[in-house]
Amino acid sequence: MIKRLGAALGCAATLVFLLWAGVPAQSASIMASKHNLSATGPGTIKATSEGEVCVFCHVPHNARAAGPLWNRDQPAGPYTPYTSSTRKITSPGQPTGASLLCLSCHDGTIALGKISSRAANVAMAGGKNNFAVGDQSFIGTDLSDDHPISFLYSSVLGNTELRSPSGVVKLDASGQMQCTSCHSPHDNANGKFLVLDNTGSALCRNCHNKSYWAASDHATSTKTWSGTGTNPWPHTSNSPQNVASNACENCHRPHTAPGKKQLLNSATEETNCLVCHSGTVATSTKNIQTELAKVSHHGVGSYAGVHDAAEANLMGSAHVECQDCHNPHSANSTPGSAPGSMPITLSGALSNVRGINISGTAVSPVTAEYQICLRCHADSTSRRPAARTPRVIVQTNTRLEFQTSNPSYHPIAGVGKSSNVPSLLTPWTTTDQMNCTDCHNNNAGPNAGGAGPNGPHGSTNPLLLERAYTIADNTSESAAAYALCYKCHNRSVITSQSPPVGSFRYHYLHIVGQRTPCNVCHDPHGVSSTQGSALSNSRLINFDTSIVTKSGTQAIRWERVGTNGGRCYLSCHNENHGPYNY
Numbered sequence: 001m002i003k004r005l006g007a008a009l010g011c012a013a014t015l016v017f018l019l020w021a022g023v024p025a026q027s028a029s030i031m032a033s034k035h036n037l038s039a040t041g042p043g044t045i046k047a048t049s050e051g052e053v054c055v056f057c058h059v060p061h062n063a064r065a066a067g068p069l070w071n072r073d074q075p076a077g078p079y080t081p082y083t084s085s086t087r088k089i090t091s092p093g094q095p096t097g098a099s100l101l102c103l104s105c106h107d108g109t110i111a112l113g114k115i116s117s118r119a120a121n122v123a124m125a126g127g128k129n130n131f132a133v134g135d136q137s138f139i140g141t142d143l144s145d146d147h148p149i150s151f152l153y154s155s156v157l158g159n160t161e162l163r164s165p166s167g168v169v170k171l172d173a174s175g176q177m178q179c180t181s182c183h184s185p186h187d188n189a190n191g192k193f194l195v196l197d198n199t200g201s202a203l204c205r206n207c208h209n210k211s212y213w214a215a216s217d218h219a220t221s222t223k224t225w226s227g228t229g230t231n232p233w234p235h236t237s238n239s240p241q242n243v244a245s246n247a248c249e250n251c252h253r254p255h256t257a258p259g260k261k262q263l264l265n266s267a268t269e270e271t272n273c274l275v276c277h278s279g280t281v282a283t284s285t286k287n288i289q290t291e292l293a294k295v296s297h298h299g300v301g302s303y304a305g306v307h308d309a310a311e312a313n314l315m316g317s318a319h320v321e322c323q324d325c326h327n328p329h330s331a332n333s334t335p336g337s338a339p340g341s342m343p344i345t346l347s348g349a350l351s352n353v354r355g356i357n358i359s360g361t362a363v364s365p366v367t368a369e370y371q372i373c374l375r376c377h378a379d380s381t382s383r384r385p386a387a388r389t390p391r392v393i394v395q396t397n398t399r400l401e402f403q404t405s406n407p408s409y410h411p412i413a414g415v416g417k418s419s420n421v422p423s424l425l426t427p428w429t430t431t432d433q434m435n436c437t438d439c440h441n442n443n444a445g446p447n448a449g450g451a452g453p454n455g456p457h458g459s460t461n462p463l464l465l466e467r468a469y470t471i472a473d474n475t476s477e478s479a480a481a482y483a484l485c486y487k488c489h490n491r492s493v494i495t496s497q498s499p500p501v502g503s504f505r506y507h508y509l510h511i512v513g514q515r516t517p518c519n520v521c522h523d524p525h526g527v528s529s530t531q532g533s534a535l536s537n538s539r540l541i542n543f544d545t546s547i548v549t550k551s552g553t554q555a556i557r558w559e560r561v562g563t564n565g566g567r568c569y570l571s572c573h574n575e576n577h578g579p580y581n582y
Helices: 002-021 097-106 199-207 243-250 269-274 288-292 370-377 507-513 534-540
Strands: 557-561 565-572 575-581
């Protein structure tokens, strides 16, 4: 009789709690869930003989004030709260309310069988008395790798990327976000006791209104895992399993995330990208991992923990990560403008990225590709390498090399200086601008006639060049040796002994006859107006001083004479130009 009464009271407690919580009794499925810790529970973690189900959390009499008919101690903590430079909330304090009740099991500090209504702890099968590191359900006291909880949600609603939760996603009575905002402890119909099926990150997007997300490839792609390499979605069970269905969870993990700051699936920044961009999910045209293994590449694997999502546009400390050039919440497959097209439009892969404009001012988002490059390759001294070629005028700040006030420059930030360039190949004209990736790109990418991904991720050529650009002296002229130059400049015009009016008449003599590389005379980026002049440095003239030397006491220089003429003061290949007139 007493046993039957106890069972009845246990069921009564369940009914009271369900009514209190506003959950219809018939919808609850706790009996078939892992929260049924009784001996008849379906999970591996359960009691050896205890037959009551609700007793592990609730008791009908002499309950604790911590929660509804609560039958457990409150954990003492203290807890390490979540923190991040990009968080939209003030740093949350210690857990409160329902979250603290959940942690009485999930932080591992209180035995699962330690309940107030029993004189002794309930014995658990296999001696599994506490959740511990390695258990799927273990949260621990370090909450810095978990979605923030126990904060007043109204304090974040001024941020456009967060919105008030709706439907089954609810705040507690005090307006705080708690574990129970996302999890329903009595109903496991959606898996992981989620209040809402999270396919397509529907639960995440109930609160998170991420800018640009809806049109991004990570929100829409139906690409699936090939089954080779690392499983990109080990902690989800969405159906179908593809990029779109995993959405936020392609990169993020709401609990015990290895990459704590942004709750990333991996603490190694690039791994979050390469787990898919290795040819196992993304197609060969987006297989970035292969490119990063080439001899010349952006070294994302050389840095760990240096990049911060909230860092300034201008790079302060030397590093490069995928997120420095790509916005994963916005990146999409929209093609940019074709070479020679005006106006230049950005590729969707570079949409909504931060940068530095030609004046040195931070811009968000960028309006031109070069503005992304200038984050590192301009005023950031930590990222500026030594000059590859010793020149009369040395400049490693790329922003200064491309200024439109310069005596000459390749037309990256503005239209070029000259209106007469007879060697230009169609579709290029003197009123066009170009991108950095017209020269610095994958040697096996679409711009080079290959099937690999576009962009300066890696190349078999030095300096991430798309095509060969030989700088060694005494190089025999060929289409292959100067393939990068001949991509835009007509080889037959350059090497002609009778070129069109406006062309340098002696290219043939120097490049073919004397086997002098283009790089000996021309500085491919440009010459800063703070160092050079239109008299000496138009036409990208800035001599390589490892090959060109003084002619007597005269300074090494070229002087422009008229529209197409000039004279050189130098010595090259034992030939004294003191001066030579052209």
